[in-house]
Amino acid sequence: MAWELTRRRIVRAVNSKFIFDRIPLLHAVIFFIEMVIVARLVSRFNAYYDERPVLTMMVTNAVLGGIADTVAQTITSVRERALRKPGGVTKDDTVAIEIHELDRKNSWSDRDLIPESKDLPPPFDFERLTRFMAYGFGMAPLQYKWFSFLSRAFPITKTSAFGPAMKRVAFDQLIFAPFGIGCFFTVMTVAEGGGRRAVAHKLRDMYIPTLKANFMVWPAVQIINFRLMPVQFQLPFVSTIGIAWTAYLSLTNASEDVEPKTAPYSPNIRLQ
Template structure:
């Protein structure tokens, strides 16, 4: 079985990474909905699952972010080869301060677009900074492990696995109410 999976990743890396990363995104949103139903709302009967939200996370995970990350890590690994401390620091800084802000903007604007919000930028404007700060606390240690220990062909899968945890955090941040400023 492991040999078959390895062969799929070798022959179809973009597709395989898209499926894994998309599954992690949907799984994270689903786990948040289950937690909300069982521990937070406790409604009888519970609200139905939000299949629209699951579909939006599927699009973000399998069609958008996985493809961006696949090519990003290929470029990063080709440009900065090795595991020397200086190389890892370059990768960490570029990943966290160049790629992450773009991914967060894409996330919030894409979600707003798919949710058909009137102001596509409102949620991004309000939640970007707190989300980015949280991201730094989570991803800097995770990416240190990624760049030090994970072989390049497995980077997107590793990030996808970490993303299951991160996207659970992101789902929580996404669900927070916007704080409308009143004049």
């Protein structure tokens, strides 16, 4: 009991520290650690890939997924802190306004944006970070096999490049993307303790909008990926581009998580 109280006091003290009175210190520390790991992976990627390609992809995917969620949680924390200042978001606070514009599901009502503090998630949700990293870690072998299959089925040569690349994009977006979105909703819901009803709610309300958003962003990314990237860099490239995409979707999810307790569920969204 004494250790638990001490731990809570330390966590609360760390969570109350901000850099330049804006960026949460704990989020910044976690982001720095993740970037150090990424730097290590980048410097030794080819060697790691030659020795253990699948494991290298799994670790890389997990770390990049963790960075995406850390960025999303940081954005949410910055926004909520700005809204708690006297007067809320002002016209001079351009950072807070831009962050707020990313979250279009919320209104400008203080009651909607700032529910009671007991209803808010912790300043940094380590469980959510773990879920994102675990999902990236677990999905990497399947994505690796999928990219390997596409490279074998539609080989790119010096005389034939554009056609096979477009076929890879078509197969990826029409087969793997719909499957990946549904898989993410299912896995994340179960990891959060939800059952079949919760999964059905998420698929009903979030699947089609997310799939439409996917088709607006990822075909162009995958054209570059399949046309220019060697097979060993295709999954890291997708995961790196996906940092901004996943951060945006995670931010959208965070806005749902702070809704009143009468809400039937809290969707999680992540893609690719």
